[in-house]
Amino acid sequence: MIDLKHLREDPEHYRKGARLKNVDIDIDRVLGLDERRRAIVHQQEQLRAEQKQLEKQSGQQIGQLMGRMKAASGDERSALERELASLRAAPAALKEKIQGLDVDLTEIEPELSALLLEIPQPPDADVPEGAGSDDNVEIRRWSPPGYDLGRSFEQNRGFPPRTHLELLEMHGLVDFERGVKMAGSRSYVLTGDGMRLHQAALRYAFDFMTSENGFTPMSVPVIVREECMVGTGFFPSGRDQAYLVDEQSRGGSNDLFLTGTGEVGLMGLHQNEILDESALPLTYTTVSTCFRREAGAAGKDTAGLYRIHQFDKVEQVVICRADEQESRAWHQKMLGFVETLLQRLGLPYRLLQCCTGDLGMKNADMIDVECWMPGRGEEDANGRPLGAFGETHSASRLYGYQCRRLNMRYRGDSTDGKPAVCHSLNNTVLASPRILIPILEMHQNKDGSITIPEALRPHLGGAERIG
RNA sequence: GGAGAGGUGGCGGAGCGGUUGAACGCGCCGGUUUCGAAAACCGGUAUACCUCGCAAGGGGUAUCGGGGGUUCGAAUCCCCCCCUCUCCGCCA
Numbered sequence: 001m002i003d004l005k006h007l008r009e010d011p012e013h014y015r016k017g018a019r020l021k022n023v024d025i026d027i028d029r030v031l032g033l034d035e036r037r038r039a040i041v042h043q044q045e046q047l048r049a050e051q052k053q054l055e056k057q058s059g060q061q062i063g064q065l066m067g068r069m070k071a072a073s074g075d076e077r078s079a080l081e082r083e084l085a086s087l088r089a090a091p092a093a094l095k096e097k098i099q100g101l102d103v104d105l106t107e108i109e110p111e112l113s114a115l116l117l118e119i120p121q122p123p124d125a126d127v128p129e130g131a132g133s134d135d136n137v138e139i140r141r142w143s144p145p146g147y148d149l150g151r152s153f154e155q156n157r158g159f160p161p162r163t164h165l166e167l168l169e170m171h172g173l174v175d176f177e178r179g180v181k182m183a184g185s186r187s188y189v190l191t192g193d194g195m196r197l198h199q200a201a202l203r204y205a206f207d208f209m210t211s212e213n214g215f216t217p218m219s220v221p222v223i224v225r226e227e228c229m230v231g232t233g234f235f236p237s238g239r240d241q242a243y244l245v246d247e248q249s250r251g252g253s254n255d256l257f258l259t260g261t262g263e264v265g266l267m268g269l270h271q272n273e274i275l276d277e278s279a280l281p282l283t284y285t286t287v288s289t290c291f292r293r294e295a296g297a298a299g300k301d302t303a304g305l306y307r308i309h310q311f312d313k314v315e316q317v318v319i320c321r322a323d324e325q326e327s328r329a330w331h332q333k334m335l336g337f338v339e340t341l342l343q344r345l346g347l348p349y350r351l352l353q354c355c356t357g358d359l360g361m362k363n364a365d366m367i368d369v370e371c372w373m374p375g376r377g378e379e380d381a382n383g384r385p386l387g388a389f390g391e392t393h394s395a396s397r398l399y400g401y402q403c404r405r406l407n408m409r410y411r412g413d414s415t416d417g418k419p420a421v422c423h424s425l426n427n428t429v430l431a432s433p434r435i436l437i438p439i440l441e442m443h444q445n446k447d448g449s450i451t452i453p454e455a456l457r458p459h460l461g462g463a464e465r466i467g
Numbered sequence: 468g469g470a471g472a473g474g475u476g477g478c479g480g481a482g483c484g485g486u487u488g489a490a491c492g493c494g495c496c497g498g499u500u501u502c503g504a505a506a507a508c509c510g511g512u513a514u515a516c517c518u519c520g521c522a523a524g525g526g527g528u529a530u531c532g533g534g535g536g537u538u539c540g541a542a543u544c545c546c547c548c549c550c551u552c553u554c555c556g557c558c559a
Contacts (some may be wrong), residue, residue: 042517045528056486091539232547241488253549274477274514417496421516 002119003421004034019120020129022257025118027428033112037105041124044101051094054271058091117236121401123356124364126285130355136368137355143348143372152385153317153374159446160384163375164437165304168194170448171467172432173440174305185302186294186309190433193466197452198312198432200459201439205430207289215285215316222288223256228268231345231406233362233398234260240295258291262315263426270319270408276352277412281320281330286427287312305433306376306390306397310319314429319422320413322400331365331397334427338369338393344455347438348372350389362398369393369428371438392435395427
């Protein structure tokens with residue numbers, strides 16, 4: 001959520017931000033509703049103050065008169081009754097007015113709060129303008145010594161690459177048929193070394209973050225309340241991407257949602273808390289199963305392990321002080337972790353600066369990491385793929401947008417002891433089985449065997465190859 | 468699934484219709500004392516929104532799980548919802 005006060009001060013900033021993100025939102029409508037709401041609340045508060053005054057003045061009198069009533073009779077009694085009635089009339093009139101204003105508020109507030117959730121965070125000024133992913137800008141690329149991304153796989157390695165589908169099949173690493181039989185399209189079953197490799201990659205990434213980078217390991221719920229989804233910014237806009245656990249229809253008190261990323265659980269941890277500044281930054285990592293409906297992606301990446309409904313992911317989040325420089329520094333650092341990891345896995349990659357149109361609601365800045373997948377992309381004259389980069393990571397810088405929704409604040413010396421909204425960032429560490437695509441394709445040998453990256457071998461009982 | 472108990476400030480725990488944002492204790496912060504510390508003593512210690520002020524700060528309203536109701540007045544009474552806990556059953 002954006003800062004409403006800031007919106008009032010500089011609405012153009014948000015109009016422009018929404019435009020750059022191709023989000024259709026009527027900022028003036030929001031401002032108008034906010035204006036009306038504040039006027040009504042102000043009026044109400046004044047009336048309430050008046051009411052309180054009256055209470056203090058007449059309350060005692062009423063008490064006394066009631067006492068005298070008990071003993072009184074006849075003319076005295078009716079005189080007292082009249083006096084009581086007049087004392088009660090004024091507060092009653094005020095109450096009616098206040099309640100009337102309440103009605104006015106109920107006409108405004110639902111729309112206002114709904115709209116507020118839909119105002120996107122404006123992109124940072126140094127984010128390139130663009131309409132969508134085609135306008136993203138490459139920042140840098142890396143490939144292991146001896147592998148030149150300017151040349152084809154065959155030129156580099158001396159034989160044409162098999163696709164990950166072919167390699168999976170060849171080594172019996174996955175059973176798509178039975179996956180689909182049980183759970184429908186985009187489902188799969190990792191088998192044998194496929195499952196081992198998957199677990200090894202996750203475990204390596206998890207250990208890397210906790211042991212080497214000092215992040216705090218956490219488990220998180222992957223079935224959460226709607227509150228968490230709204231708080232982390234995935235709802236309302238991404239509602240159709242999440243699986244719904246419809247408990248209400250069977251009498252349960254709350255519907256629940258399956259999370260599409262560990263970010264939801266990690267960020268939800270400190271919802272509605274005021275943290276001590278000395279506790280920051282919080283650096284958390286988790287490995288969790290992620291569920292995505294992939295609504296609207298019908299027909300896209302239907303084959304293989306690229307776009308699936310369920311996968312596992314090691315995720316990193318950082319919650320830090322409300323300081324742009326600090327946020328920016330963490331963003332770079334979190335990207336650095338990923339680069340180190342990919343380099344150790346020997347996977348060529350590039351960093352993409354996402355343009356304004358590709359940022360999503362929440363981000364001020366987002367940098368994607370794409371790994372080189374030789375079996376992906378357009379085909380050559382022989383019907384063989386030319387290779388392409390495929391997204392494997394996404395590093396977001398959200399400033400206070402997410403924490404404001406989550407009501408996650410901190411205080412300390414730098415805030416003068418007053419609560420301030422935390423900043424948050426998140427980035428993939430490793431998502432599998434998608435990461436198996438470049439691992440298999442990049443480390444395949446001419447005979448189709450796979451050389452296991454050294455880093456993963458300790459998690460595979462020391463095995464050096466598959467096949 | 469069956470049966471109970473309960474949700475009050477950072478925590479513990481009072482209050483059960485009237486200057487109660489809320490006793491008391493703990494914690495925390497500041498001060499006195501001390502060579503220093505502990506102890507003791509004194510003072511302070513919520514959040515949100517609105518408003519006045521350059522600021523320090525002042526004023527107002529709301530908040531005792533959430534919503535609604537009764538009442539001149541509700542943390543206190545009534546209704547609905549949510550949540551947590553305990554016991555039994557089932558179970559990874």
